[in-house]
Amino acid sequence: MLRLRNTYVKQSVPFILLAGCFLLVLSGAAWRGYKGRVLLQAAETITVARQSQAAIYWEKSGVRGRILLLFDAYPHMRGLAFYEGPPTLTDGNFVEYAIFKNIARKIYLIVADDHWQEFAVRRDIGVFRELRNGREGLYLFTMSGVPLLAVPASRLATIDEKVLVYVNDRAFSHDQVRTLLNEKKIQSDIFMIYQGSSQ
Amino acid sequence: MNRTLLLFITIILLSFALRFYNLSYPGFKWMDEARHVPAATNYVHHGQFETDNWEHPPLRHLLLYSFLQTFGDNPSGWRLRNVLFGSLAAGLTFLFALQVSGSWRAGLLAGLLLAVDPLHIMLSRYTYEEVYGTALFLLAAILFLKHDRRSAILVLAALIMGCALAVKWYVLPGWLLLWYLSLQENGSFRNPGRAAVIAAIWLLLPLSVFVFAYFPWFGRGYSLSEFAEFITNAYYSLQADRPQHYDQSFFFLDRVNARDWFVRPVLVGQGVLLEGGKGEFALFCNNLPVWILTLPAMTGVALLAVKRRSLRLVLPLLLFSSTYLLYLAVNRPVFLYSASTLLPFAFTAIAICGTWLAERYSDKLFYCAALAALLWSLYLYPFVTAKKVPMAFYGYLLKGAIIRLL
Numbered sequence: 001m002l003r004l005r006n007t008y009v010k011q012s013v014p015f016i017l018l019a020g021c022f023l024l025v026l027s028g029a030a031w032r033g034y035k036g037r038v039l040l041q042a043a044e045t046i047t048v049a050r051q052s053q054a055a056i057y058w059e060k061s062g063v064r065g066r067i068l069l070l071f072d073a074y075p076h077m078r079g080l081a082f083y084e085g086p087p088t089l090t091d092g093n094f095v096e097y098a099i100f101k102n103i104a105r106k107i108y109l110i111v112a113d114d115h116w117q118e119f120a121v122r123r124d125i126g127v128f129r130e131l132r133n134g135r136e137g138l139y140l141f142t143m144s145g146v147p148l149l150a151v152p153a154s155r156l157a158t159i160d161e162k163v164l165v166y167v168n169d170r171a172f173s174h175d176q177v178r179t180l181l182n183e184k185k186i187q188s189d190i191f192m193i194y195q196g197s198s199q
Numbered sequence: 200m201n202r203t204l205l206l207f208i209t210i211i212l213l214s215f216a217l218r219f220y221n222l223s224y225p226g227f228k229w230m231d232e233a234r235h236v237p238a239a240t241n242y243v244h245h246g247q248f249e250t251d252n253w254e255h256p257p258l259r260h261l262l263l264y265s266f267l268q269t270f271g272d273n274p275s276g277w278r279l280r281n282v283l284f285g286s287l288a289a290g291l292t293f294l295f296a297l298q299v300s301g302s303w304r305a306g307l308l309a310g311l312l313l314a315v316d317p318l319h320i321m322l323s324r325y326t327y328e329e330v331y332g333t334a335l336f337l338l339a340a341i342l343f344l345k346h347d348r349r350s351a352i353l354v355l356a357a358l359i360m361g362c363a364l365a366v367k368w369y370v371l372p373g374w375l376l377l378w379y380l381s382l383q384e385n386g387s388f389r390n391p392g393r394a395a396v397i398a399a400i401w402l403l404l405p406l407s408v409f410v411f412a413y414f415p416w417f418g419r420g421y422s423l424s425e426f427a428e429f430i431t432n433a434y435y436s437l438q439a440d441r442p443q444h445y446d447q448s449f450f451f452l453d454r455v456n457a458r459d460w461f462v463r464p465v466l467v468g469q470g471v472l473l474e475g476g477k478g479e480f481a482l483f484c485n486n487l488p489v490w491i492l493t494l495p496a497m498t499g500v501a502l503l504a505v506k507r508r509s510l511r512l513v514l515p516l517l518l519f520s521s522t523y524l525l526y527l528a529v530n531r532p533v534f535l536y537s538a539s540t541l542l543p544f545a546f547t548a549i550a551i552c553g554t555w556l557a558e559r560y561s562d563k564l565f566y567c568a569a570l571a572a573l574l575w576s577l578y579l580y581p582f583v584t585a586k587k588v589p590m591a592f593y594g595y596l597l598k599g600a601i602i603r604l605l
Contacts (some may be wrong), residue, residue, distance in 0.1 A: 022407050128432075129436070144249050
């Protein structure tokens with residue numbers, strides 16, 4: 001009996017130590033991720049006349065590591081072919097700029113329901129993975145590896161943390177967007193409305 | 200100094216000399232260096248992968264960053280990592296072949312073949328991750344073979360395997376294979392406690408290293424569930440990779456299939472014709488007179504292993520196959536430089552069969568064949584590594600090759 005118990009202890013201790021080490025690494029990673037997110041306490045609604053102003057505002061507000069809901073016609077990013085420093089901010093790449101500044105860590109590109117079928121069959125959007133098991137959405141290729149998930153508006157899932165919202169008023173009505181977010185129980189600390197000429 | 204250590208050091212020094220000579224040429228970032236070098240700094244500082252592919256695990260960036268910090272943002276800083284690991288890989292190939300065959304002649308031949316292999320030399324002079332990924336995997340395999348139920352050695356092997364996994368995905372089958380073999384050893388799988396400890400060592404430790412390599416990425420705010428999403432996306436993105444996604448001037452695109460590597464000549468690269476009948480080329484080639492022996496040697500090793508009832512002897516075949524079959528099966532383009540990960544096992548098999556034939560038939564023939572193989576590889580050395588060569592002696596090799604002339 002004593003020999004059996006010694007064997008059991010001899011085998012359990014290393015297993016527990018190694019499992020503990022693994023859990024420690026996972027905990028460390030999760031903690032690092034948690035510390036990398038910066039949210040605002042109060043909710044703000046901002047209107048901009050130029051798309052690049054959205055990225056400037058986010059950067060100045062200090063938000064970091066956020067999920068961005070993009071209610072627009074296209075994702076505003078291209079990717080860096082040659083690295084010579086941060087991308088120069090323009091209206092056409094403000095999302096890419098936000099990624100580079102570690103403002104956005106994941107992007108949902110919301111497509112209006114009545115445009116979804118037409119969007120989903122386009123060959124130029126770089127789909128590499130489809131959501132399955134009852135969920136609807138398409139992962140679009142990005143050079144940064146940041147998840148860019150295109151979803152039809154009605155199939156947007158609930159997101160537990162506060163998100164950044166960007167609405168192109170020419171593509172979506174901001175009132176409809178607010179209604180959608182309330183239905184999905186999604187909260188936002190910065191609700192950005194772009195009112196200008198569409199790109 | 201014992202013979203093993205002496206040979207190990209000699210092979211490493213020879214490899215180092217071939218890889219280090221004139222390392223600073225060209226003085227600008229060439230080919231993938233233009234993407235790898237800035238990506239290393241970008242990853243460590245910001246947790247971002249651009250300008251390199253985000254699908255590949257990021258230990259590469261951490262390693263390169265450490266060399267850039269030590270040696271500076273210059274050709275030495277860019278390339279020394281590969282030179283050192285490439286040299287080490289040749290020495291490790293010697294040790295691996297010695298471990299599985301018990302023959303120092305086989306070990307010496309295998310190590311020398313890798314030391315002078317033109318493709319491995321070329322890759323060791325730039326930033327290709329196949330070089331250090333292979334060296335790490337080989338080191339893990341050697342430690343696994345030598346652990347002899349010593350937990351500390353097995354733990355070290357697992358940590359190094361984690362580093363290999365955190366460099367390139369394709370060590371995954373080899374990693375799982377060695378885990379299976381560790382369970383088979385001494386019937387460990389029959390004892391649940393021992394099996395659990397082995398699983399903890401061989402699965403959890405490498406996974407810990409793998410996750411740890413992503414710490415800068417986690418710093419961007421990602422959670423563990425988003426990590427699982429990211430890894431899944433990396434898999435799908437790699438499977439969706441197609442030749443048309445690349446810059447069409449990329450000369451590797453003309454050979455995107457692993458089937459050719461060991462049976463047909465493959466030579467791609469770029470060069471310039473100079474005055475006086477000379478040329479200067481940077482080339483990636485399969486050394487076919489040597490490589491063509493690989494598949495027959497694998498068959499030979501399998502037969503020898505069955506005859507001698509030796510699992511150890513069949514290990515080169517198992518590790519070679521586990522990765523080569525992956526290359527054959529995937530839908531995405533597979534470029535010639537990926538073949539370098541198979542070379543230690545290929546050369547081990549060739550060396551084992553060569554020494555067996557020598558013992559049965561003729562030692563002299565073995566030494567002549569080995570010398571011929573080594574001299575041929577050294578003949579190719581100036582041709583592939585951008586030395587000025589007389590076209591009268593080398594021009595014929597360019598027939599049928601895909602060369603971008605500048």
